[in-house]
Amino acid sequence: MGANRSYRIAVIPGDGTGPEAVREALKALQAVAARENFTVEEVHYDLGGERYLRTQETLPASVVEELRRFDSILLGAIGHPGVKPGILEKGLLLELRFQLDQYINLRPVILYPGVETPLKDKKPEDIDFVVVRENTEGLYAGSGGFLRKGTEHEVAIQESINTRMGVERCLRFAFDFCRRRGKRKKLTLCGKTNVLTYAFDLWERAFHEVGREYPDIEKDYAHVDATCMWMIKNPEWFDVIVTDNMFGDIITDLGAMIQGGMGIAAGGNLNPQGVSMYEPIGGSAPKYTGKNVINPLAAIAAVQMMLEQLQEASAGRRIEQAIRKVVSRDIKSLSAGHMGYSTSEVGDLVADHIATH
Numbered sequence: 001m002g003a004n005r006s007y008r009i010a011v012i013p014g015d016g017t018g019p020e021a022v023r024e025a026l027k028a029l030q031a032v033a034a035r036e037n038f039t040v041e042e043v044h045y046d047l048g049g050e051r052y053l054r055t056q057e058t059l060p061a062s063v064v065e066e067l068r069r070f071d072s073i074l075l076g077a078i079g080h081p082g083v084k085p086g087i088l089e090k091g092l093l094l095e096l097r098f099q100l101d102q103y104i105n106l107r108p109v110i111l112y113p114g115v116e117t118p119l120k121d122k123k124p125e126d127i128d129f130v131v132v133r134e135n136t137e138g139l140y141a142g143s144g145g146f147l148r149k150g151t152e153h154e155v156a157i158q159e160s161i162n163t164r165m166g167v168e169r170c171l172r173f174a175f176d177f178c179r180r181r182g183k184r185k186k187l188t189l190c191g192k193t194n195v196l197t198y199a200f201d202l203w204e205r206a207f208h209e210v211g212r213e214y215p216d217i218e219k220d221y222a223h224v225d226a227t228c229m230w231m232i233k234n235p236e237w238f239d240v241i242v243t244d245n246m247f248g249d250i251i252t253d254l255g256a257m258i259q260g261g262m263g264i265a266a267g268g269n270l271n272p273q274g275v276s277m278y279e280p281i282g283g284s285a286p287k288y289t290g291k292n293v294i295n296p297l298a299a300i301a302a303v304q305m306m307l308e309q310l311q312e313a314s315a316g317r318r319i320e321q322a323i324r325k326v327v328s329r330d331i332k333s334l335s336a337g338h339m340g341y342s343t344s345e346v347g348d349l350v351a352d353h354i355a356t357h
């Protein structure tokens, strides 16, 4: 890495506990920047529920154009109790993913030493896999509508859109990622080929066709219901799982629980050819908002993923080491309110570790 590296980061703290989590994540980011001699310029955007209630806008086109020009984006959380469900989720979060064509949602499921998992007898070596969730299509594409709305004969249609291009680029990313990760070299397609015989027929054909280019990767298939079962019973079977948008949404919440909870679960919305966006996956948690009790480690882990994308591998490792230390040595639990420390104290522990190691 050359001298004078400098990154421009767009920061969208968003709703609920998002700003508290993001504040600690930026503390870690600035600490590691100082340690590794690069600089980070933050530009904050007030997108979210408050702005929507004030102006009725979710994601102005001009903001999207500005966001395209950053090196990366850090997002806190989206979702406001005063706004009808769907408006911010679709109008802001999904719109960001779609407009920026962040076609991969990468969600690692890692059990750190010292963290309690609800899975009896499972250890850190058993829970270490990554879900590659398709992030722009499927049931999320917004295709469908109502007929005869509000009548007894009402029809609601919600269609799953699966394009060969969208499926293929997701699979290709998953194979490449599995190879780069270099662990078990096993890619599991999670689908439902026994019922969704159009959508997952396409996925399965593309999986085997693309898979021919990756003879070094073991190919496996599991139905989504079975995937849920194996994630609980034999999580050690998984290395990388690739799946569609809806199934990926569901199994990654399950994944977050087996790795110790939302307090540590991070994800990246990736556009490998464009600008990516990193976020703690836990949501805005209105009941904890402003209390300084939520766990900022998920947001800090999101920064770690961002640094890896920025090719600051050593900085990413420093963050990871700090997270590992804080979960094994300091905090009593990953759950909000039970950490034995406040949100800002956990952020300080991480930043101190980075500054002194």
Ligand code: IPM
Residues within 6 Å of the ligand: 089, 090, 093, 094, 249, 281
């Ligand atoms: C997630 C969230 C979002 C999703 C919601 C808030 C739209 O649950 O990032 O997993 O369903 O993708």
Ligand code: MN
Residues within 6 Å of the ligand: 249, 250, 253
């Ligand atoms: Mn989700």
